[in-house]
Amino acid sequence: MKTYEVAVxxxxxxxxxxxxxxxxxxxxxxxxxxxxxxGTIESDEMGSEALKRALEKDLNLSLEITEDHHMMTVEHQYPDFKVILHVYKIEAENVADHLIDHIDHVWADSGMIYFLEWADADFKVMNKIIDEGLIDWQV
Structure with a gap:
């Protein structure tokens, strides 16, 4: 079964x-x-490099990202493949809403995030972020 390593x-x-x-x-x-x-981490990339590349390509965002931003890794087994998500916490101001590879986006507060239909692996990340208090979700 295929395994994908992804920086998010x-x-x-x-x-x-x-x-x-x-x-x-x-x-x-x-x-x-x-x-x-x-995005997917290529064999010759650090996770931070893959994430920087993916955000520039998919969201037209140019952000400074280093391995110091890494906050957790989560594994999830889907029916057809396994994904390993390397999660980076990025605080950004004035992020433009420019979607290239997605059909929609939401800037969600703590009351809204549970109403979105998440991919299972990403739902695990969201819950872990909140459970561990890594980000203050109070608006």
Whole structure:
């Protein structure tokens, strides 16, 4: 079974979390679900490099990202593949709403994030972030 290593960003701005929505997928269980923005880590990349590349490509965001931003790693087994998410916490101001590879986005507060339909692996990340108090979600 295929394993994907992915670097994703928990982007916070003005106490809100950027949540991006996937488009269609060959796998129904992740199609149109909300997720943290990011991309697959190539064999010659650090996670921070992969994330910087993915955010520039998918959201037209140029952010300073280092390995110091890494906050957790979460593994999830889907029916057809395994994903390992390397999560980076990024605090950003004046983030433009420019979607290239997603169909929608939401800047969610603590009351809204549980109403979004998350991909299972990303739901695990969201819960872990909140449970461990790594980000203050109070608006």
């Amino acid at each position: 960003a928990a982007i916070v701005s003005d106490w809100l979390l950027l949540c991006t929505q996937r488009g269609p997928s060959q796998y129904d269980y992740i199609a149109h679900k909300f997720q943290f923005p990011g």
